[in-house]
Amino acid sequence: MDATPRALGCFTSPALLILFCLRDGAKHGHAIVTMLDEQSGIVLEPGTLYAALVRLEQRGWILSLEGERSRRSYCLTNHGYAVLEYPLTVLHKRPIMPFKFLI
Secondary structure, three states: OOHHHHOOOOOOOOHHHHHHHHHHOOEEEHHHHHHHHHHHOOOHHHHHHHHHHHHHHHHHHHHEOOOHHHHEEEOOHHHHHHHHHHHHHHHHHHHOHHHHHHH
């Protein structure tokens, strides 16, 4: 598991935005999209969202919870929380708009 800042890529990457959304608890895909749209105006298309969810699960940063396919929820793993440490520290020191909602 690579939890270095370089592994995250850009702070605006869909994967990082999804991790931020999941830090307060499990959510299904639609809830993630809704949260991002309502709080920041960022719209993730379904293909982008679900491709990122697959990559995050493969890296071991999130876990897919049992449920219906259309309402499957995802939560952060301990590795996922560890990955978020660096960007959260940076954003707390220097908030970036429109990502203030993330901190």
